[in-house]
Amino acid sequence: MTLQELAKSRGKAKVAIAARVDGALVDLSRPAPENGEVAWVTPADPDGIEIVRHSTAHVMAAAVKELFPDARITIGPSIENGFYYDFDVESPFTPEDLARIEEKMAEIVRADLPFTREVVGKEEARGRFPGEPYKEELLADIPDETVSLYRVGNFLDLCRGPHVPSSGKVGVFKLMNTAGAYWRGDSKNRMLTRIYGCAFASKKELDAHLALLEEIKKRDHRRLGKELDLFSVNDDIGAGLILWHPKGSVVRRIMEDFWRNEHARAGYDLVFSPHIAKLDLWRVSGHLDYYRQSMFGSIEVEGQDYQLKPMNCPFHIQIYKSKLRSYRDLPVRYAELGTVYRYEPSGTLHGLLRVRGFTQDDAHLFLRPDQLDEEIFSLLDFTLFVLQRFGFDRYDVFLSTRPEKYAGTPENWAKAEEALKKALERKGLPYEVDPGEGVFYGPKIDIKIKDMLGRSWQCSTIQVDFNNPERFDAVFTGEDGTSHRAIMIHRALMGSLERFFGVLVEHYAGAFPVWLAPVQVDVLPVTDRQSDYVRDVVSRLRAEGFRTEGDFRNEKLGYKIRESQLRKVPYALVVGDREEAQRQVAPRKRGGEQLPPMSIEEFLEKLRGEAEQTTH
RNA sequence: GCCGACGUAGCUCAACGGUAGAGCAGCUGAUUCGUAAUCAGCAGGUUGCCGGUUCAAUCCCGGCCGUCGGCUCCA
Structure with missing residues (x-):
């Protein structure tokens, strides 16, 4: 007896699209287990809707292959709210093509064609995809001896499954847009054409999703920035460079005033540093080795190379180093609203959220090793206090650990990761570990705030750095009269004022609270x-x-x-x-x-x- | 940077191989009005920039700049 038949006998045939047997999601065409322990999966379940979305991707690929037999198929997973499928085609799909594909998909859904699964040896599978080089490449990378193939109508795809029993079970979908995407996400590879679609269990959910997209559009800070006369970017000035208009400047000034006051109160010294410095400074800091491609070109001045600053830290380190430091002086906390310039590829620029010149609410703390835990702990408090003042009380916390390319010793990295972890646990903050996502000089805690629509935005970051104190030889004189290496913390709470402002605009949909409103x-x-x-x-x-x-x-x-x-x-x-x-x-x-x-x-x-x- | 779409008045958008039009905004005048748009008139553009094709380009082609949707990236 198959699961499908079992579902029928239990009156679940209408709603079930897959089943969970012994913890694994399986197709309904699979045999029912002897003991009958089955959990039915419906489109209303998170697992279920994911299967529906994945199956919708197959239906779309089937439609594309019928309309465009020359299209080479690659991969097509389910994603949040829908799915995509990447094709290799001579000329990318037009909006008219999308409409035709959508129509063809509807045909396939109406025909209610069965999704059939077969398991074949890898060698045999190779023969089943003539003229599909991408499938061949995928097959070559699969270590297993056998693979599963799924067919719907004339369309066969290499796929782990599971899928809905028939195309009629595909829910409500809508093709959204096309986009370029590199094969296997690698910019060295050929660019494919991706079609994005969204899919839901019901029309109601689809409509709700489309309404949400409308709402997001309405709140777009670029649109509101124009409507409310907050800021602009200007062709003649350059991409990714922000002009703050008077109304936006009011909000920024309030953000800055609040920030300065609270930092002075929290024991920070406020400093200023120049916008350019000798290139060598970044050779010493290591930025040149790790991030040259993100820095603007250098400027030659009287035979010396100068560099537009991509970071503030070397300046603060030099202020720290301007005199001898006693262990009694620590922690030293330097804070600056420092404007930095980074070369971001043109295609990545986005309103205020991704720019080429921005002001960090930056600070660098110089500590004795015994002060690390306590300082991180109080820093977490301070950060959450500031975020809350701006109306953000929901956030996700991430601990990013050592990346592949790193500076310093593994021992110091372990120490720093430990300190961050301890502070998070003491504070009782739930967090996720992001393995390998640390900065080259140290691990970090990132706080991603959630806005009114539940969207996440990376703003705050707290980074431990054993590396720069070493490179720049930042030391203090200990109780014992000898020189000790300081530990540094880099941190930004709002991140960049531009970005944070953009998030604020969307968070409040432009309707700022009284304290921030440009005109009250x-x-x-x-x-x-x-x-x-x-x-x-x-x-x-x-x-x-x-x-x-x-x-x-x-x-x-x-x-x-x-x-x-x-x-x-x-x-x-x-x-x-x-x-x-x-x-x-x-x-x-x-x-x-x-x-x-x-x-x-x-x-x-x-x-x-x-x-x-x-x-x- | 890569793929695709797009760039027309301050804004939102229309039109066209024969040098462009609407609404809003602006200006002028009338109106003095009670909780989301009073009426009338006027003015407003080297159609992103540079080059090419053509008798003629805003339209077709190429390059550049920029914007948008993604991809890659994001100290």
Whole structure:
């Protein structure tokens, strides 16, 4: 008896698309186990939808092969929300091609063709893919003696499976776009054409996903940056170089002020360093060996090579080294909003999130070895405090360990990894290990914040460095009167101000909380009879430090309200004859909520309270 | 950097091998208005840049710059 028949007898045939037997996911065409221990897998299960997506990829490949027999097939896995399949074709698919492929897929789904599985020897499998060099290459790399092949209609593919029993079980899907992708993800290989699609168990889920994509589009910081006049990039200035407009600059200034105040309070010394330095500095630091391809070209000055700085650390080290340091002086903490320049390939630039010039909220801490654990621990506290202030209280923590290409000794690496681990555990933060993802000079803790839509953004990083103190000979005089090597921590909390700002824009969908809003209050006269009083109100609010604008244009109230709302100003104060007579204002929140008229003092009180919050 | 798409007024977009049009924004005037767009008029463009084909290019071709979707990368 097959699982399919068993499913039928148990009334599960309609919903089951695969089964879990002894922990393994299997096709329903497989024999049912003697003892009958079976867990049915449906499209509603995480495993189930993954199978559906994978099968959808096969259906798509089947459609492509019918329409474009010359297309060479490669691989096609399921991914988050859907699937893709990579093809080697002479000319990439056009949007019209996608529509045709989608139609053909619908045909295959309607025909409800069975997915059949067969297991063959590797040698035999080779003969089954004539004219498919990629499949041959894949086969050559499989160590097993036998492989499984799946057929749907005329389309045969090398595949581990499992799959849905028939193409009719493929759910709701939509082809999204095409993209170039290197064979096996290696930029030295041929570029293939990838088709992305999304697939879900129900129309409702697909619609929800498309709605989410719409929402993401609406929140896109590049779009909002233009609409709200926050920043721009300019062809004549250069790709990846950000112009902060006045409104964006207000937000940045507030971010910076907050950052400086909190750092001064937390025992940091604030420093400044130049934008260029002799190339040799980065030879010593090791950056040249490891990251030359990410640095801008050097600048020759009077026979000496200078370099636009890609990092701030060597400068801070030199400040540290400018005099003898006692063990009593440590930890020394230097913090700087340091603007660095990195050559990012043109194709990777993306709004504020990936740029060529950016300002790191950088700091370098110089410690005695016995201070490492404690310092990392309090650093974690500090980091989470700062993130929380900006409205982020959900995050994932990663511990990245030694990469293939590294500097320093394995012993020091182990020590540093241990220190980071200990701090995380003491703090009770759940974390994941990212093996091999450390920086060349040391392991790190990365904190990825989650925004309102649940998307993750890498911002904070805490990196231990035994390497640079050695290269630059950063030392302190110990209690014993001899020289000891300092340990360094590199850390950034927001990461880059540009990037963090971009994330903030998307997090709040441009509707910044009161404390960050570029304009906090619009005061709107109903007619120009109230002009004088409104001018009064504006200057009262400004005197209290609130960013306030009066809208004296010759427009109707509805027009001014609409504009205020579109600019996402937290409060619009409506002022007509009634309010003026009572020396009041009528506040309207940006969401549309109308508050009862109140005195300016009352409104100020309310505003002060909200400016303390991060979420309004 | 690689593959593909795209680049038209400040913004969003339309049109075309014979030197371009709408809405919004802007300016001028009228209107003095109560919680998401008052009306009318005016003005606005070397169609990203450079070169080629053509009697003629914004349109076709090539190069460059930039943007977008991915891939690779991301100290």
